[in-house]
Amino acid sequence: MGTKNKIYLLIYAGIIFSMPALLQNNYHLMVLNVAALNIIVIIGLNLLMGYAGQISLGHAAFFGLGAYLSAICTTTYGFPLWPTMVMAMIITGMVAYAIGIPTLKLEGHYLVMATLGFNVIIYIVMIQLDSVTGGPSGFAGIPRLKIGTLAFDSDRKIYYLLWAVSIGTLLLSLNLTHSRVGRAMAALSHNEIAARCAGIDTQTYKVKIFFISAALGSLAGSLYAHYLTFISPGTFSIFYSIQVVTMVLVGGIGSLWGSVFGAVLLTILPEALHAVKEYNVLIYGLILMVVLIFFPQGLFPGIAEALRKKTTDGPLDSRGPLPLKKGI
Amino acid sequence: MMPETVLKGDQTILETREITLRFGGLEALNGLSFSISPHQIVSIIGPNGAGKTTLLNAITGVYSADSGEILFRGSPISRLKSFQIAALGINRTFQQAQLFVNMTVLENVMVGMHGRTKSGFLGGALHLPGERREEKKIREKAESLLDFFGLLPKAGYLAAHISVAEQKRLENSRAMSGDPELLLLDEPVAGLNIRETEAMGDLIIRLKEKGQTIILVEHNMHLVMGISDRLIVLHHGSKIGEGRPEDMQRDRRVVEAYLGT
Numbered sequence: 001m002g003t004k005n006k007i008y009l010l011i012y013a014g015i016i017f018s019m020p021a022l023l024q025n026n027y028h029l030m031v032l033n034v035a036a037l038n039i040i041v042i043i044g045l046n047l048l049m050g051y052a053g054q055i056s057l058g059h060a061a062f063f064g065l066g067a068y069l070s071a072i073c074t075t076t077y078g079f080p081l082w083p084t085m086v087m088a089m090i091i092t093g094m095v096a097y098a099i100g101i102p103t104l105k106l107e108g109h110y111l112v113m114a115t116l117g118f119n120v121i122i123y124i125v126m127i128q129l130d131s132v133t134g135g136p137s138g139f140a141g142i143p144r145l146k147i148g149t150l151a152f153d154s155d156r157k158i159y160y161l162l163w164a165v166s167i168g169t170l171l172l173s174l175n176l177t178h179s180r181v182g183r184a185m186a187a188l189s190h191n192e193i194a195a196r197c198a199g200i201d202t203q204t205y206k207v208k209i210f211f212i213s214a215a216l217g218s219l220a221g222s223l224y225a226h227y228l229t230f231i232s233p234g235t236f237s238i239f240y241s242i243q244v245v246t247m248v249l250v251g252g253i254g255s256l257w258g259s260v261f262g263a264v265l266l267t268i269l270p271e272a273l274h275a276v277k278e279y280n281v282l283i284y285g286l287i288l289m290v291v292l293i294f295f296p297q298g299l300f301p302g303i304a305e306a307l308r309k310k311t312t313d314g315p316l317d318s319r320g321p322l323p324l325k326k327g328i
Numbered sequence: 329m330m331p332e333t334v335l336k337g338d339q340t341i342l343e344t345r346e347i348t349l350r351f352g353g354l355e356a357l358n359g360l361s362f363s364i365s366p367h368q369i370v371s372i373i374g375p376n377g378a379g380k381t382t383l384l385n386a387i388t389g390v391y392s393a394d395s396g397e398i399l400f401r402g403s404p405i406s407r408l409k410s411f412q413i414a415a416l417g418i419n420r421t422f423q424q425a426q427l428f429v430n431m432t433v434l435e436n437v438m439v440g441m442h443g444r445t446k447s448g449f450l451g452g453a454l455h456l457p458g459e460r461r462e463e464k465k466i467r468e469k470a471e472s473l474l475d476f477f478g479l480l481p482k483a484g485y486l487a488a489h490i491s492v493a494e495q496k497r498l499e500n501s502r503a504m505s506g507d508p509e510l511l512l513l514d515e516p517v518a519g520l521n522i523r524e525t526e527a528m529g530d531l532i533i534r535l536k537e538k539g540q541t542i543i544l545v546e547h548n549m550h551l552v553m554g555i556s557d558r559l560i561v562l563h564h565g566s567k568i569g570e571g572r573p574e575d576m577q578r579d580r581r582v583v584e585a586y587l588g589t
Contacts, residue, residue, distance in 0.1 A: 172453040181449050198443070200439075
């Protein structure tokens with residue numbers, strides 16, 4: 001990670017951690033807390049979409065696996081909180097691995113279909129297995145997050161925790177994308193044959209990226225469950241999967257800073273559009289269309305490019321596939 | 329037959345035995361056998377569609393041969409995957425430069441060292457000391473390679489933003505960054521002007537002077553005749569001639585293949 005990114009990260013953390021002082025309304029904090037969780041999911045998904053060139057429509061299921069595994073193990077079976085979260089990440093990652101092994105060996109977008117189906121299955125299991133999951137009415141009484149004796153029992157307290165994890169995820173991911181592994185990932189997403197001929201085991205990398213991507217979804221899900229103390233299947237339907245893919249696209253595929261931008265924007269936007277309740281979805285869709293037509297590479301890289309048109313550096317941290325030229 | 333092969337063993341970097349590769353009904357390579365000795369430039373020439381690029385693709389595992397065997401330093405590589413073959417020490421360039429245009433010139437060369445380096449996900453994400461040392465090492469090596477290929481001033485540019493001649497040299501440096509025992513160059517001067525072609529020819533000769541073994545596929549006969557130690561002439565997937573450049577120029581079958589009868 002270059003010096004520039006370090007400075008941006010410091011500024012970003014500075015802004016984030018000074019926000020609670022400015023916001024008195026708990027509701028605003030709650031929206032931002034959800035944004036912090038979404039960022040974790042989006043970064044994970046963007047690693048997959050921007051660096052492995054694959055799309056997952058099952059991230060709601062990975063998010064849900066994390067949430068339910070944490071909820072059930074800690075509430076029903078009294079497992080310790082943090083180790084359970086790590087265990088959930090590993091289990092979810094393994095599930096993704098099992099889906100990825102057969103589908104990522106094939107060329108083409110088989111992963112989309114497999115994850116789509118997986119999401120539907122998980123959703124049905126959450127509803128039908130009500131002796132374990134609480135069924136459609138949800139799972140309540142999940143313990144709150146706690147470190148030692150420090151209990152995160154208010155939106156304000158938990159804000160710092162969630163954003164610390166969120167920023168930590170960004171930091172590690174930025175590091176990763178600027179390492180040997182990150183270069184290999186960027187290479188394989190752009191030109192698989194050339195990447196293989198440069199000695200990169202592209203298939204294994206794709207599966208590993210998918211593992212990490214799903215594990216990050218699970219992490220966010222676990223935090224979500226312990227934050228709200230109540231979860232229900234509706235949150236983990238295919239619609240959330242589509243929503244997170246949208247956030248990646250709007251933020252900019254392959255751009256991690258874009259993911260932060262996309263996640264925050266599209267988490268806050270529906271809340272801000274509450275005033276126009278019935279037109280909420282319409283406006284949301286409209287914004288999406290405008291972005292995809294005028295900023296096909298994503299809003300964040302698009303704006304960054306426009307601001308620094310003359311330099312040859314390219315977008316801030318975007319290493320994903322370049323947008324296709326017209327006519328190809 | 330047997331003793332001869334064994335004797336040749338230690339003097340041979342690459343050997344193909346009767347390799348055949350079909351695309352549907354078309355025999356792109358037809359029972360092709362040859363061997364490559366170290367520290368030589370061997371050029372593969374032949375009319376368009378003769379199977380030259382297919383041969384490079386078969387050697388590097390992009391395609392797998394239908395029958396026959398390819399031996400690298402005496403061990404078979406025909407069943408290996410591209411990335412394994414690259415890691416063994418066979419690196420290549422492509423007819424049309426296949427760069428990672430979303431990365432900088434420097435990063436392109438650093439990617440080329442992937443098979444020779446080790447840092448993994450954890451080292452990268454946590455930026456561990458070992459990873460830092462490795463990064464520093466490969467960055468320095470990449471810079472010295474870029475210097476050799478006259479690209480150091482462009483190190484920070486996106487690969488998409490440099491000229492075609494520079495892209496060709498960049499691909500060459502990326503291939504060289506893997507310390508290949510065998511370098512495969514697929515039309516390194518295609519699309520270059522005379523001056524750029526001469527510069528590339530000089531670079532290839534300098535690589536050879538460093539002891540680099542090179543298989544060159546090229547249409548530019550001036551370059552081929554000037555720098556090759558040996559020629560292999562392909563026609564319709566078969567070898568129709570092999571020998572020193574000056575002999576090949578006089579070979580009746582070779583001339584026929586090029587000029588038609």
